[in-house]
Amino acid sequence: MLRFNIVLLLALMLCALGLVSSQHRARKLFQALEHEQERARQLDVEYGQLQLELSTWATSPRIEKIAREKLKMRTPEAAKVLSATAGGAVR
Secondary structure, X not given: OHHHHHHHHHHHHHHHHHHHHHHHHHHHHHHHHHHHXXXXXXXXXXXXXXXXXXXXXXXXXXXXXXHHHOOOXXXXXXXXXXXXXXXXXXX
8 A cells, every 4th residue: 555655646746747847838938929929019010110211211202302412313394205195106
């Protein structure tokens, strides 16, 4: 009977250690999950800011200003503008 009790005690100790180990691992994984979710939220905010910045950089007045000042471009005279239609005719 004593041997049986010792075997049961050892089995109980192993089960308890396994339980503690699995709970610890689950807590660590949950902590890592929360960290990654926070990082995902930060990246979403940064993505939104970058989209806003991109839309600001791509506005027509800004592009026109750069074309005029840096590239020295200008609007062509009306007489020098040719328009093509879908039929292939040029006006």
